[in-house]
Amino acid sequence: MNRIVFDPGHGGIxxxxxxxxxxxEICEKDLALAIALEAADWLAAKPDYHVEVTRDCDIAKGELSLEDRVTFSDRHKADLFVSIHCNAIAPPVAQGFEVFHYKWSGEGWTAANAVFRAIAKGIPEIAPRSVKPAGFYVLRCTAAPAILVECGFMTDPNDLKLMADKAFQKRYGAAIAQGVINYFA
Ligand SMILES: [Zn+2]
Incomplete structure (x- = not known):
C-alpha cells in the first residue's frame, strides 16, 4: 500500500x-484545493493507494501552518507528500507549470520528474517549465519524499482561465495522480 498525502496550499485567512x-477575484487556495481533491479522489479509487489530504475545505481545524502540514504527513507515515499550488508573478509575463523538489537526487527528484512528465502529457494546454530544487519548508522538513506542483500562473490569463474550470481541474488532478502512479510503478 502506497501512502500519499496531498497538501492543497494556503487556506483560511x-x-x-x-x-x-x-x-x-480568484484565490490560489481555492484552485489548489480543487485540483488537490481531484487528484486525491482519482488516486484513492486505485488499488494499493491510501490517500490523505492536509485539508479538504477552505480551512481545516484552525489555521493550518506549514509545520502542521509536515506533522500531518509524518503522522500518516506518507510515502510521498504532494503539495499543490498556483504561481503568480508581476509583471504578468510567465506561464506554465513547474514541479519542485528538495535535492537534485533521490526519491523527491524522481517523483518530481514522474509528475512533471505526466502533467506535460495530460495537460498540453499549460506549458511545461521545469523540474527544480527549492528549499520550501514542506519539501525540506517532511520525512517522506516531497514535491510541490505549481500548476500554472494565476497572473497569466490563459493559465488562470483553465485552472478555474471545473472539468480542467478534474483532468489536472488525474494527471498529477497518474504521475504519482508512474513514480511508484
Ligand atoms: Zn502557493
Missing part, C-alpha cells in the same frame, strides 16, 4: 495568490 478573471 491565507488566500495565496489572488488573480482576476472577468472581474471576479
Amino acid at each position: 491565507d488566500p495565496g495568490a489572488v488573480g482576476k478573471l472577468n472581474g471576479v
Whole structure:
C-alpha cells in the first residue's frame, strides 16, 4: 500500500495568490484545493493507494501552518507528500507549470520528474517549465519524499482561465495522480 498525502496550499485567512478573471477575484487556495481533491479522489479509487489530504475545505481545524502540514504527513507515515499550488508573478509575463523538489537526487527528484512528465502529457494546454530544487519548508522538513506542483500562473490569463474550470481541474488532478502512479510503478 502506497501512502500519499496531498497538501492543497494556503487556506483560511491565507488566500495565496489572488488573480482576476472577468472581474471576479480568484484565490490560489481555492484552485489548489480543487485540483488537490481531484487528484486525491482519482488516486484513492486505485488499488494499493491510501490517500490523505492536509485539508479538504477552505480551512481545516484552525489555521493550518506549514509545520502542521509536515506533522500531518509524518503522522500518516506518507510515502510521498504532494503539495499543490498556483504561481503568480508581476509583471504578468510567465506561464506554465513547474514541479519542485528538495535535492537534485533521490526519491523527491524522481517523483518530481514522474509528475512533471505526466502533467506535460495530460495537460498540453499549460506549458511545461521545469523540474527544480527549492528549499520550501514542506519539501525540506517532511520525512517522506516531497514535491510541490505549481500548476500554472494565476497572473497569466490563459493559465488562470483553465485552472478555474471545473472539468480542467478534474483532468489536472488525474494527471498529477497518474504521475504519482508512474513514480511508484
Ligand atoms: Zn502557493
